[in-house]
Amino acid sequence: MNCKYFGKCGSCILDLNYKNQLEIKKNKIQKLFKEFDIKDFEVFQSKESHFRARAEFRFFKDSFAMHSIDNSLFPIEACPIVLEPIFFLMPKLLEEIRKSTILKEKLYAIEFLSSLNKDTLVTLIYHKKLDEAWQDEALRVSNCLNISIVGRSRKQKVVIKKDYVIEKLKIFNKDYSYIHQEATFTQPNPYINQKMIEWAKDVSKDFGYDFLELYCGSGNFTLPLSENFNKVLATEISKNSIKTAIKNCKLNGIENIKFVRLSSEEFVKAFNKEREFNRLKQANIDLDSYNFSTVLIDPPRAGLDETTRDLIKNFKNIIYISCNPNTLFRDLKDITKTHTIKRFAMFDQFPYTPHIESAVLLVRH
Ligand SMILES: C[S@@+](CC[C@H](N)C(=O)[O-])C[C@H]1O[C@@H](n2cnc3c(N)ncnc32)[C@H](O)[C@@H]1O
Known part of the structure; x- marks a missing residue:
């Protein structure tokens, strides 16, 4: 990519030769996660220019x-x-x-x-x-x-x-429409986002039963993945994101998802029956009616808090999407006590910056 501000601009600070910087990122990830003995690091590269929405x-x-x-x-x-x-x-x-x-x-x-x-x-x-x-x-x-x-x-x-x-994403030849609301979280690189959703949909295609998603945003992963499961429960802290997620569900005619505004910390309390939430009652959600096989988490850079980490160990299959390799590493140290890493992928969501997006599939030992 050519940019006359390279070397001055504080945004794109990595080598402008895309292949070089991708190699550097791949080596960094392989080194950081070396102790997990991952056989195959899948790498998904970005478009080299015009990729940020x-x-x-x-x-x-x-x-x-x-x-x-x-x-x-x-x-x-x-x-x-x-x-x-x-x-x-x-x-x-x-x-x-x-x-x-x-x-x-x-x-x-x-x-x-x-x-x-x-x-x-x-x-x-x-x-x-x-x-x-x-x-x-x-x-x-x-x-x-x-x-x-x-x-x-x-x-x-x-x-x-x-x-x-209105965003339109193609996930394995099927189109999904999304409202992307101003001032609420949306994935910045739509080309890589499509690849991440396809990856998550592919790894979960045979899991069946019910699906739980924490940090679901506006339903970015939820809508396409819902087709792999019977029932879906998706939660998130932001009121605006949940409102948009419900609209997105209707926009795509999907009927097996319930979205509810709960922070991950609140969901842990509800799941462990430590606290009752009116928000669950109002949405007609009975947690005992679910038979979850799989949880997907896509937390902010801070990663998972201790209680959420403990909660997800109750699920057979864990799909962990992460925008911070350091907190992912910390969390995997703990989660791998009960679960084995089956797949590990690096997605170059943020070219020319040191940031790296990763996705990990873990299955209970
Ligand atoms: C990296 S984004 C992922 C959103 C969504 N999965 C997507 O792909 O667009 C993280 C999301 O976590 C939400 N979030 C932040 N802190 C949270 C918390 N403590 N509990 C639940 N959700 C939280 C944010 O509002 C944001 O939507």
């Missing part, structure tokens, strides 16, 4: 700007890692902002969310109150560029058209 820039000196390696701001004209709809939109949007005092004044940051479906949303973040004049101007630009716009300021959110994009 989410991007955030500061607005500085009438331009998009990034933080440099030494943390100072510098203007940029283009960014080759963002999806094409964002890449081609950036100069057009900038032109509109530059010629509009209303849009430009006190504009602090610009965020993009797009999809393989080419649906694009721009969030403009301000240090001023957004009035009717701003709304009129944002609507004009939204019509002219065929995008949705969200204006954000302190205690204010103004939506022009919609505050989400």
Whole structure:
């Protein structure tokens, strides 16, 4: 990939030769997990450019700007890692902002969310109150560029058209539609995301019975994996993500999933009958009615807390998706006391950064 800001930009900091950096990451993972004696490390590589569906820039000196390696701001004209709809939109949007005092004044940051479906949303973040004049101007630009716009300021959110994009993912030749809501978690690299979902669907194809998912987000893995199981229960801490997950389920006509807002810590208490939750009752969920064969966890960078780690050991099959190899390593040290690693995959979700996404299948000894 060519980028004239390489060496200065604080975002892409690894070797720009993609093959080299992938090899470095693979070696790092193999070294870190050496003691588990994993026979086959599966490696899934990314597209080398135009792979990011989410991007955030500061607005500085009438331009998009990034933080440099030494943390100072510098203007940029283009960014080759963002999806094409964002890449081609950036100069057009900038032109509109530059010629509009209303849009430009006190504009602090610009965020993009797009999809393989080419649906694009721009969030403009301000240090001023957004009035009717701003709304009129944002609507004009939204019509002219065929995008949705969200204006954000302190205690204010103004939506022009919609505050989400529609994503369409192809999982083993079947299409799934997803609402990706602004300001809620979505996987940043949709090409790699498709490969991760396919991997998880493939490893669980013969498990049968019921499926539990913790940290389910908006149902990214839940929807396609639901076809491998009788009943599915999926939980997550974020209210917005659960609301979106329920909509996503309807959008795809899937009927065997129940989503409920519970943190992993709360789910542990419910599962161990230490506490009753109205949220479970209201959703008509009786935990005793499930015959779980499999649990999937996809926690944030901190990995699993001790109680969640203990809980998942109750399940025969564990699929662990991780965005932090160090906390994954810590958790696997414990989980492998009862379970054996059957498959291990590295997904290059974040090219040109040191971050690595991994997926592990464990089965009870
Ligand atoms: C890495 S994301 C994965 C989401 C989803 N699996 C996906 O692929 O889009 C982690 C998710 O965990 C949720 N989360 C964070 N802390 C949590 C907790 N203590 N209990 C349950 N969910 C939590 C976040 O809101 C986020 O949606």
